[in-house]
Amino acid sequence: MILVYIDKYKKVTDVAKELNMKQPSVTFHMKSLEEEMGAVLFESKRGRMILTEAGQALYPYALKITGLAAEAKKVVRDYSVLEKGTLCIGADQGTSIFPLPLLISSFTKHHTGVQLRIINKPTQTIKSLLSDHDIDIAIFHSTDHQQSSDDAIVINPLLDDELVVIFGPQHRFADFEHIDPQHIAMEFFIQHAEGSFINEFTQQWSSNNSIHLWERIQLDSMEAIKLTVQSGDHISFFPKRSIQLDLEQGLLKSLPIPGHVIPNIRPVIAFQQDPTHLSLRNEFVEFSRNYTF
Structure with missing residues (x-):
């Protein structure tokens, strides 16, 4: 608020320089504030601009407003520069x-x-x-x-990425170099959650290859699917990049999905x-x- 700067510098010219404003603009803001408050807030004495008693009464509030304005600018700046x-x-x-x-x-x-x-x-x-x-x-x-x-x-x-067939290290597929759609149809299959990309892919793949999957389990959690496949006789479809560490550690094995598939996921x-x-x-x-x- 202009009142705080007048009290600090005591000269309109110095306030204008500090705020990078022209002197008439500072005077305009001073008069506007006095009109808004309905009181004389400034008076000139010996070439210095000082606060009247009314101005001094307003000063603590003006100081708070100035501080809040500075804080508000910092908050906005933090967001604009991605700090918050x-x-x-x-x-x-x-x-x-x-x-x-x-x-x-x-x-x-x-x-x-x-x-x-x-x-x-x-x-x-x-x-x-x-x-x-x-x-x-x-x-x-x-x-x-x-x-x-x-x-x-x-x-x-x-x-x-690519979708692959995943299975545990003890599964019979571990000894296979290639599988066909009929092999998959003969295994216990874990289906993914309704509305998921892999669920929709699996349904389309089954239709394209004219097979019916043996879906004994449906799980919403992909981590649960991985753990179930690791420890049992089930298989499933899975994005290969998501199981790279499991493959390297030997916890899971994979083969390309056979038949008519949707490439390049x-x-x-x-x-x-x-x-x-x-x-x-x-x-x-x-x-x-x-x-x-």
Whole structure:
């Protein structure tokens, strides 16, 4: 507030210089404040501008207002330079295993004041949340030919991946170099959650190859699917990049999915073309696209 600067510098010319304003502008603000308060707040004595008694009574409040204004500017600056803020990210089950953990771990190291809220749901639910503006960013598995039905949504690929058949190290497939669709039809199969990308793929794959899967179990948790496959006679379909460590440690084995398949699956990042959380959202999108997996 102009009153605080008048009390500090005692000259209109010095206040104008401090605030990078012209002297008439300072005088205008002084008169406007007096009109707003309905009292004379300033008086000139011996070439110095000082506060009247009314001005002195207003001074403590003006000081608080000036301090709050400075604090407000800092808060806004923190958000604009990505030092603070909250970003809501929705991810389907597959991308919640990989690559999301790597992305959010690295991103938060670079932006320590930013809070991330993660929602883990089936693929179709994540897409709906993004369309309804309930999340800022969506990360999910897709195929090369899949496009959004909403023109306002931008979809960018993150990396290439593939779906494979997974099974435990003691499973009979461990001795096979190749399998065909009939082999898969003869095994206990674990189906993924309704609405998930892999569930939809599996149904389409079964139809394309004219087989009926022996779906004894359906699990919403992909971690639970991995553990069940590791310890038993079941098989399932899984993104290969999500089980790379399990394969290297010998906890799981995999083979290419046989028959008519949908090639080139990939995790993608999607967002609405609107200004909501623009700086923070765009920073995470750009960070994800440039991340080296």
